[in-house]
């Protein structure tokens with residue numbers, strides 16, 4: 001295939017507590033083409049927190065987008081500038097998180113009710129940085145009619161110059177559901193996102209929510225510009241090894257999950273030498289082996305041994321030795 005694929009054709013979702021820098025480094029070993037998102041970071045944390053710890057990333061992670069949480073245009077513009085200067089490839093604004101803490105801060109999903117403010121936020125960030133500014137939203141909240149709420153938000157962010165809209169294709173119910181329930185209970189409405197794309201052919205629209213595998217992802221790509229995968233990517237990272245061949249017509253980064261895991265060893269050595277606990281890295285790797293003998297032994301070994309003081313690269317290699325490699329056809333591997 002000779003086309004230059006859109007940069008957001010396949011994205012790995014921002015996930016708090018999950019997509020930290022160790023996770024992102026690991027995911028990047030499995031796919032060179034996916035656009036990877038950080039956890040949400042609030043403007044308060046960017047402006048007043050420990051920036052090196054909160055925002056540091058490895059050059060190998062590119063392309064990597066930072067997701068900001070906030071609703072004050074000036075604070076978002078300042079935060080976006082800081083992140084752009086650090087080298088992030090995209091600034092994304094969270095308009096989808098339903099947690100109480102986020103609602104108290106008047107950002108996240110509750111901003112679906114304040115499209116003009118979101119427009120002001122996007123305009124301020126666009127004026128502050130040269131890199132793309134994107135928004136991740138829901139189709140609506142609570143009693144909103146998704147036809148009107150998503151159109152209203154889209155209109156203002158397009159007017160403000162947004163570079164892409166990522167739509168989690170379900171409502172958030174802000175009263176009575178936990179964030180976790182809000183990822184499963186409000187029904188998915190992919191057709192609503194397809195209609196948005198038909199009405200806005202020039203806008204880069206990425207669909208998110210419930211995408212279980214790459215075949216499903218490929219189906220969406222007939223109707224929207226990109227797919228964002230969250231839980232399936234994190235819990236079953238072996239799927240990511242097929243992203244480059246299946247969705248980009250590009251060679252896989254490694255011939256097998258085990259080969260990719262071995263490539264993580266120098267990173268583990270470096271990070272552990274800097275005081276990082278092995279478990280902080282390997283907790284993201286537990287689902288790497290699927291349907292092969294030893295997958296459970298690999299997980300169990302890491303779960304019990306990687307938390308122990310002194311655990312390091314050898315602990316990881318011992319766990320790897322317990323798992324068989326994937327046995328399907330060898331891949332074409334990038335040089």
Ligand SMILES: Cc1cc2nc3c(=O)[nH]c(=O)nc-3n(C[C@H](O)[C@H](O)[C@H](O)COP(=O)(O)O)c2cc1C
Nearest residue numbers: 013014015016039040094168209210211229230231
């Ligand atoms: C543990 C976890 C943390 C999440 N944190 C964020 C976040 O920080 N920002 C955000 O926009 N969405 C967050 N989400 C939502 C995901 O980005 C995504 O929209 C959602 O999981 C639906 O996609 P999926 O069905 O592919 O998982 C989180 C999801 C999970 C499971």
